[in-house]
Amino acid sequence: MKTIDNLNVKDKRVLVRIDLNSALGGKKIVENLRFREHAKTINELKRQGAVVVILAHQGRPGKKNFISLKQHARIFSKYSKVKFVDDVAGRKAVAAIHRLKSGEALLLENVRFLKDEFSSNGGKFVKTLTPLFDYFVSDCFSNMHRNHASMVGFAKRLPSAVGPVALRELKALDKIKSRVGGALFVLGGNKPRDVVLLVGKGCVLTTGTLSLLALKARGYKLGKEDVMLKNDLSVVRDLRKNLRRVVVPCDLAVSVGGKRKEISVDELPTKYEILDIGSRTVKDYAREIRKARVIFFKGVAGLSQKKGFEVGTRELLRAISKARGFSVVAGGSSSNAVGKFKINKKGFNHISLSGGALVHYLAGKRLAGLEVLKNNRKL
16 A cells, blocks of 8 residues: 655645544534644645645535535644635636646535535546546545545545555554454443444443443433433444443433432433443543553543533543553544643554544454555556
């Protein structure tokens, strides 16, 4: 698999796929580590005299976060100056690409605005842009599990290389993958389907929504949360197949009048909303973290943005940062929490910018966007 070090990009047009997908705070996107890290890739290509055009996405169709990349261009320009065009593969985009000079960069509009993005061949999207470029660089590891046009379509047709951000992800994950059976997985967040693939791969300490589903798998009735989790019953079935190495909380934090109250799991079901793991669970989990040789953390432990319910996330991340084991923190909410709680980043071996693709990779699943790079023979 080639890297950008294998490319002679001076005065060449380079199409680069990166990940700028961000959380929303109201109508504004929340700046995150992805901007700074991907800016390093773009700056290096510009320094070498390339004409750089950037592909990225934001949100999913039908969701509130499915918006233009205009805001992203402004934030990105703080770290690497880019132009922006509100078009992906139409006349405006093509004209803007032709106007670019060596050492300049252009960010195209949200690729998911095009229906063609959701097919592997990319239709008119790929057919229009491919002849305009000399190289394709895939630096979006977080999306490599998706068989989308911007992930596989261009890599099938152009001389292609993996970008430095994606390469760092792969190298860090390979250290875990080689020792996955002995790894300690601390899995939470509010997207249990994203992490359940890792259940059974090593010892799992559950937090967040996954911990509630694991409690259900062990026969607990939660109360109010049972109704809220009715669409995740397939995860409960998956958990029941691998409960032997799945650890559940011994206590939880519920919201009573908006304030934190801790209850034992023996007090379930509860009429209150469960928003965090409890203090005894934090101590138990921290003890396991200190003993672990390999630690993988993905997904916050509770509603960490709400005062009083950040305890689980903050304390587990602190424990990991002080542990001796090789540690990876993964996912946008997790990496944002490291910054929010002012935890020393040097305490972690790697802070990943990826989510779903990372879980698929550790679980041994095929990543379409990675396979196409390995099979590229055009360089």
